[in-house]
Amino acid sequence: MKGCISDREKRNFHTRGLHKPIAYLNKVIKQDFILVDGICGDLDFEEGGNPVQMNRIFCGTDPVLIDSYIAENIGYRPDEVAYIRIADDIGVGSSDIDHAEIIVLSKDQSIAKPSSSRKVQKLAGYVQAKDACSPCYANLIRALARLDDEGLLCRFKNTPILIGQGYKAMAGSGIGIGQCTSDMHKSVAGCPPSTSIILDFLKNL
Ligand code: SF4
Structure with missing residues (x-):
């Protein structure tokens, strides 16, 4: 929406703390x-550098609900994000x-490709993936x-941490992510499980 305001007002937004x-x-x-391009977002920075391919597009009619859902998808509770909280309070929409x-129109089951980002590779070092879907x-x-x-x-x-279709019906003592790893000693359900559900599961472990 910042495209709808002047450059001076954009600077003013920063002075006032953005949220x-x-x-x-x-x-x-x-x-x-509202249409959200989640095909290949960045891990933590709007200008890129650490792409994470997700192969998803989201759309909706309530801007607060969409941002709340996306916040969850990247591992934040909506109430942790100040502008979402304020927007909900002043009646822009619902969080x-x-x-x-939530309607899922199609599931992408293409296999995730290795990332060239060092930061993502460091995180991937904790994972043993076998034919894991991108989302x-x-x-x-x-x-x-x-x-x-x-x-x-x-x-x-x-x-x-094990993930992917290659673990289907495979029992073991590992930590599994998603329904493909349901025969592992410990695993979290979902196809795919959301970021927040995975985060809670790993924190509990
Ligand atoms: S749990 Fe679902 S989304 Fe995850 S790897 Fe298995 S089939 Fe793909």
Whole structure:
């Protein structure tokens, strides 16, 4: 929506700390349809450098709900993001994703490709993937990034995290991500499991 305001006003947004202006801009200018390109987003920076291929496109009609859902998809609770909280408070939309109607139109089961980013490769070093689908693998990588932010990732140094269709019906003592690894000693359900569900599962371990 920043394309709808002047350059001077954009600088003003930064002076005012971004969150409140973002929320109020969306109160003033209504959106009817929101399309989010999640084909190959970055791990943590808008200008790129650490791409994580997810092969997903999201669309919706409530900007707060869409941002809440995407926040969850990259491992944050919506109430941790100040502008989402403010936008919900002033009635731009709803951040209640638990009661949202979410329709999955198609599932991408293409196999995740190795990343050339050193940062992503470091996270991938904790993973043993066998034919993992791109959305599943991307959710895991984002969960591992959040664990790393919290200083917890090193706890998985000696316990590889298993993911992918190659683990179907394979029993073992590993930690598994997704329904393909349901025969592992410990695994989290979902196809794919969301980043926040993976994050909670790994934190509990
Ligand atoms: S759990 Fe689903 S999304 Fe994940 S690797 Fe298996 S088939 Fe793909």
